[in-house]
Amino acid sequence: xxxxxxxxxxxxxxxxxxxxxxxxxxxxxxxxxxxxxxxxxxxxxxxxxxxxxxxxxxxxxxxxxxxxxxxxxxxxxxxxxxxxxxxxxxxxxxxxxxxxxxxxxxxxxxxxxxxxxxxxxxxxxxxxxxxxxxxxxxxxxxxxxxxxxxxxxxxxxxxxxxxxxxxxxxxxxxxxxxxxxxxxxxxxxxxxxxxxxxxxxxxxxxxxxxxxxxxxxxxxxxxxxxxxxxxxxxxxxxxxxxxxxxxxxxxxxxxxxxxxxxxxxxxxxxxxxxxxxxxxxxxxxxxxxxxxxxxxxxxxxxxxxxxxxxxxxxxxxxxxxxxxxxxxxxxxxxxxxxxxxxxxxxxxxxxxxxxxxxxxxxxxxxxxxxxxxxxxxxxxxxxxxxxxxxxxxxxxxxxxxxxxxxxxxxxxxxxxxxxxxxxxxxxxxxxxxxxxxxxxxxxxxxxxxxxxxxxxxxxxxxxxxxxxxxxxxxxxxxxxxxxxxxxxxxxxxxxxxxxxxxxxxxxxxxxxxxxxxxxxxxxxxxxxxxxxxxxxxxxxxxxxxxxxxxxxxxxxxxxxxxxxxxxxxxxxxxxxxxxxxxxxxxxxxxxxxxxxxxxxxxxxxxxxxxxxxxxxxxxxxxxxxxxxxxxxxxxxxxxxxxx
Amino acid sequence: xxxxxxxxxxxxxxxxxxxxxxxxxxxxxxxxxxxxxxxxxxxxxxxxxxxxxxxxxxxxxxxxxxxxxxxxxxxxxxxxxxxxxxxxxxxxxxxxxxxxxxxxxxxxxxxxxxxxxxxxxxxxxxxxxxxxxxxxxxxxxxxxxxxxxxxxxxxxxxxxxxxxxxxxxxxxxxxxxxxxxxxxxxxxxxxxxxxxxxxxxxxxxxxxxxxxxxxxxxxxxx
Numbered sequence: 068x069x070x071x072x073x074x075x076x077x078x079x080x081x082x083x084x085x086x087x088x089x090x091x092x093x094x095x096x097x098x099x100x101x102x103x104x105x106x107x108x109x110x111x112x113x114x115x116x117x118x119x120x121x122x123x124x125x126x127x128x129x130x131x132x133x134x135x136x137x138x139x140x141x142x143x144x145x146x147x148x149x150x151x152x153x154x155x156x157x158x159x160x161x162x163x164x165x166x167x168x169x170x171x172x173x174x175x176x177x178x179x180x181x182x183x184x185x186x187x188x189x190x191x192x193x194x195x196x197x198x199x200x201x202x203x204x205x206x207x208x209x210x211x212x213x214x215x216x217x218x219x220x221x222x223x224x225x226x227x228x229x230x231x232x233x234x235x236x237x238x239x240x241x242x243x244x245x246x247x248x249x250x251x252x253x254x255x256x257x258x259x260x261x262x263x264x265x266x267x268x269x270x271x272x273x274x275x276x277x278x279x280x281x282x283x284x285x286x287x288x289x290x291x292x293x294x295x296x297x298x299x300x301x302x303x304x305x306x307x308x309x310x311x312x313x314x315x316x317x318x319x320x321x322x323x324x325x326x327x328x329x330x331x332x333x334x335x336x337x338x339x340x341x342x343x344x345x346x347x348x349x350x351x352x353x354x355x356x357x358x359x360x361x362x363x364x365x366x367x368x369x370x371x372x373x374x375x376x377x378x379x380x381x382x383x384x385x386x387x388x389x390x391x392x393x394x395x396x397x398x399x400x401x402x403x404x405x406x407x408x409x410x411x412x413x414x415x416x417x418x419x420x421x422x423x424x425x426x427x428x429x430x431x432x433x434x435x436x437x438x439x440x441x442x443x444x445x446x447x448x449x450x451x452x453x454x455x456x457x458x459x460x461x462x463x464x465x466x467x468x469x470x471x472x473x474x475x476x477x478x479x480x481x482x483x484x485x486x487x488x489x490x491x492x493x494x495x496x497x498x499x500x501x502x503x504x505x506x507x508x509x510x511x512x513x514x515x516x517x518x519x520x521x522x523x524x525x526x527x528x529x530x531x532x533x534x535x536x537x538x539x540x541x542x543x544x545x546x547x548x549x550x551x552x553x554x555x556x557x558x559x560x561x562x563x564x565x566x567x568x569x570x571x572x573x574x575x576x577x578x579x580x581x582x583x584x585x586x587x588x589x590x591x592x593x594x595x596x597x598x599x600x601x602x603x604x605x606x607x608x609x610x611x612x613x614x615x616x617x618x619x620x621x622x623x624x625x626x627x628x629x630x631x632x633x634x635x636x637x638x639x640x641x642x643x644x645x646x647x648x649x650x651x652x653x654x655x656x657x658x659x660x661x662x663x664x665x666x667x668x669x670x671x672x673x674x675x676x677x678x679x680x681x682x683x684x685x686x687x688x689x690x691x692x693x694x695x696x697x698x699x700x701x702x703x704x705x706x707x708x709x710x
Numbered sequence: 711x712x713x714x715x716x717x718x719x720x721x722x723x724x725x726x727x728x729x730x731x732x733x734x735x736x737x738x739x740x741x742x743x744x745x746x747x748x749x750x751x752x753x754x755x756x757x758x759x760x761x762x763x764x765x766x767x768x769x770x771x772x773x774x775x776x777x778x779x780x781x782x783x784x785x786x787x788x789x790x791x792x793x794x795x796x797x798x799x800x801x802x803x804x805x806x807x808x809x810x811x812x813x814x815x816x817x818x819x820x821x822x823x824x825x826x827x828x829x830x831x832x833x834x835x836x837x838x839x840x841x842x843x844x845x846x847x848x849x850x851x852x853x854x855x856x857x858x859x860x861x862x863x864x865x866x867x868x869x870x871x872x873x874x875x876x877x878x879x880x881x882x883x884x885x886x887x888x889x890x891x892x893x894x895x896x897x898x899x900x901x902x903x904x905x906x907x908x909x910x911x912x913x914x915x916x917x918x919x920x921x922x923x924x925x926x927x928x929x930x931x932x
Contacts (some may be wrong), residue, residue: 148722149723150723234719234720234766235764237720237761305828324742407822407823408821409822410822410851411851412849412907413722413902414725415726415729658731
């Protein structure tokens, strides 16, 4: 949760739903979105934006198409119905995800800073109230499944995937918001992993109290459920609350208005016990604090990732052929096929839809706006976990800066393989070291997070994928950098270009090589470049960060979005496709370019004129192709590969 | 102009529609679906987009049975104005106030993007502020916007000049590219595109403004 001024706070988090999505893509992804939305509105924050970071196996792998179709439909099916705009995200393909896709869902919500709700119970003898949907047998054991490696018994795990009902969640959210306004809520906790067990224990533990539950009073979808099933069901759209007894009638009225179940299922007790009663039988009587607090802490053995071998020679490639290799790949092609299945505008405050850099959503009724981005470059993290971890944070930071937002905070979703393997644990340790260093250097705190381990199938791990969800604040409309390039404008690169091709997108897509070290991240340079952009926003017509695909891809994307050609002076592979960090591509009129150049000289920063926008062709050095033809490839390649 | 925006469980464009109506100068009241009686002297009843009752059974089918729809139908029968957007159009079709049905998109996917529409008639309060044949850009966001009517009804809609908007590049398979239609008294409009998402320069376009302005012009002081 971060303060965004004017008495408002932004609550945000990202969570994985990887294994459920691989087993049952639609429901797995849908309930991933539902879970993260619930986490946000449980605190009293109304969700205003969602993103998702998706990683799939190769398009020609037999499962990939069905997974892409199901996951995208599931994300849309839940978020669209719930009524939250999806404003950003990523989609990538790599063989390491063939047997283990990643679905990382992000949600952000707005709350009044003095009206945040927490899960800690307080007061003895207070009613523990169950709200929302009924409990069924779905998702029993889901949390256990999600933390195990996959093998050939995967089909048997389908019943452990929960089934989502976004309509009930929308009603639950509205009801919770109304209930919170009545002053009846002492504490509130959503039922997620391990359902009633986890939520009840967490509420009691945080409040230093015991909890007694009478399972006969739990609203049930089917008859004959055992205590075990009820306690471990992961039926969705359920909440547990501790309410002020004197407000029970008001609370009940709210839930009757929304036609949701409302039942007192227990009470807080002074003893340190977690007491579960079913019929006349005591089904469990456990010390609650020990249950919550004495989870084992692991100190796993790990080995540092060995330094990558230096990159060998990269053969010359015609720049247009290199660009075609990128934009013809589903990794870098336009993703309209995906995000046009998401409602990107519900709420009427979306200022920048997905497709180019950060999504931007206005804070309703104000001149403020928030920018959202999610980023990571897994192949960098594999080659060099520390630099790769830094890079993920730096790229998120840059994406926010490029729309004129002051980066304020981030969340991380750390997806790794089996941590019992010292080399995987080494990736984890290294990535966290890099993420931490970057957050400190950029004043960009990680305020929440989620870890997903054991992302392996038959012993093969995924690329280490620490997704960073970044949030930035645009304090006033005139601070936004919102334009598109125009014919006649100059193209400039801020930051130093050295031509780092190791682990680059070009190397992967054009040559099928994953070699060399990740690009080094100079956090001081990142900071200085970003501050320069923010300070000079008024001179910048359009801006994007340079990342995958380097200058060539960034310039093409900027030109394509504007419907104008571009001519870059450089024709060499390293300058065009190198992925040096701490760089931005800027487009602006000549007069502003001169002013920016002077400002950069004064700040001691590299600002280089690299070309100009205009015409109907994309030119790089001596090579050229028509924008229309490249655009057609860029806009059709994704669907051609996976639809 | 006094407007009522109906809120069903699952409505999610109710606030957006209220914002657009207020920006046009309307006095807006939100009405909960369990209220069988509308506020006094309402000029316009607006049925918003979203997923009323989760789109379960059939889009709009359960909402059409809500108590508030009795008031809505009575209002329309008295000659009151009604605007149904997206799910609201589906609800109006289910109440029988408008002919036809909205089926699953021909592409079977949810589609959210700005689309170009042609204003097919300016003979209504909703469309009078547009030029005849004007092309406007308005976002769509739906899974079930594939409009269908039988051939005789289509002929009648055409003959009575009741097709309000058509798609320039049909995104969902609708018969005759229909994006919005009027009732026989021209006071009930159902449309799949979201005019309330095109009323602010920050939306990227303001082609929805003339619709609300046209309504205001008709109903001001009414």
